Amino acid sequence: MTVPGDTAVLDDPVAASLHGHHAHLARRLGGAVTYVPDVATFSAVAAGPDAAAWADLAGLLGGGAFADLFSCPVLPPPDWPEVFVLEGRxxxxxxxxxxxxxxxxxxxxxxxxxxxxxxxxxxxxxxxxxxxxxxxxxxxxxxxxxxxxxxxxxxxxxxxxxxxxxxxxxxxxxxxxxxxxxxxxxxxxxxxxxxxxxxxxxxxxxxxxxxxxxxxxxxxxxxxxxxxxxxxxxx
Missing domain, CATH: 3.40.630.30 (Gcn5-related N-acetyltransferase (GNAT))
Structure with missing residues (x-):
């Protein structure tokens, strides 16, 4: 078979899902989006996020909450403590x-x-x-x-x-x-x-x-x- 050309959506699959097929299972605040808590832990921020987008995600999840960024291509500000890091493919x-x-x-x-x-x-x-x-x-x-x-x-x-x-x-x-x-x-x-x-x-x-x-x-x-x-x- 031929590998499909549109693989770019797989670079940030959480965001692509939450803004598309799973929009009905999402919670949003400004530049941040996450799944309904009982469905999944994954969250995403707008492409090229600024401080406001990270503040939106913190506001959406709450203070001291777990932010599962899956394979998000960008990192949060340095005052967000890392909980885990896992290499995968x-x-x-x-x-x-x-x-x-x-x-x-x-x-x-x-x-x-x-x-x-x-x-x-x-x-x-x-x-x-x-x-x-x-x-x-x-x-x-x-x-x-x-x-x-x-x-x-x-x-x-x-x-x-x-x-x-x-x-x-x-x-x-x-x-x-x-x-x-x-x-x-x-x-x-x-x-x-x-x-x-x-x-x-x-x-x-x-x-x-x-x-x-x-x-x-x-x-x-x-x-x-x-x-x-x-x-x-x-x-």
Whole structure:
């Protein structure tokens, strides 16, 4: 396939999502925007932010609050204490253009997760720590899962939605269910759905997670760029 030319929106995918597909899940103040607290922690500021934009974000979040800037290309003022820094990479889909070629039965044993599954989703996240996940995170897009009896043992879903793209996120499997191919089938099922609606999949992964990077490469993802994830505390 040909990699789509409009990858610039992926340079600041949080801002592109909050001002676009996820505008209904956003809170805004001046030059700052963030997700509704129960949905996600991510925030963004206007391009080329000045002191006023950072003051807007502090006002939006409150004093001494956590400001998750994800891979924001700019840094806040020096009086914002750093909470964490994590090196990672952004990967984009460069695999097969035809969803049906991914798997003869990509949805076998896979179910779409609804509001009734939230307790199980939160319990699985607590056990596996795939990244930020909140009670309303599933409202960002489609989440798919694999059940073993009454227990949710694997899931993956859609998170950021910059124009023309959908991020695959929250890929996780309970320890007792690993080695059964659940993650592969879930990712393939999501890729199929994303491509079918004319968008492209992308994802983010920690640089230290070499096993996940190798898996994503085998499935058809290619590294677009290195990123640094950062969180701060508002003054």
């Amino acid at each position: 952004q990967m984009i889909w460069t695999g097969d253009d035809h969803p049906g070629a991914l798997d003869a039965a990509p949805d076998a044993g896979i179910a779409e997760l609804g509001a009734e599954h939230v307790p199980g989703m939160l319990a699985l996240v607590e056990r596996t720590r795939p990244g930020p996940f909140r009670p309303r995170t599933r409202e960002l897009g489609t989440y798919l899962g694999v059940q073993d009896g009454d227990a949710l043992v694997a899931m993956a879903g859609e998170r950021l939605r910059p124009p023309g793209w959908t991020e695959i996120s929250a890929v996780c499997t309970a320890p007792e269910a690993r080695g059964r191919g659940h993650a592969v089938r879930l990712i393939r099922a999501l890729v199929t759905r994303i491509l079918a609606r004319g968008e492209r999949p992308f994802l983010h992964v920690a640089e230290a997670n070499t096993g996940a990077i190798a898996l994503y490469e085998r499935l058809g993802f290619t590294t677009r760029r290195q990123v640094t994830f950062r969180g701060f505390r508002t003054p």
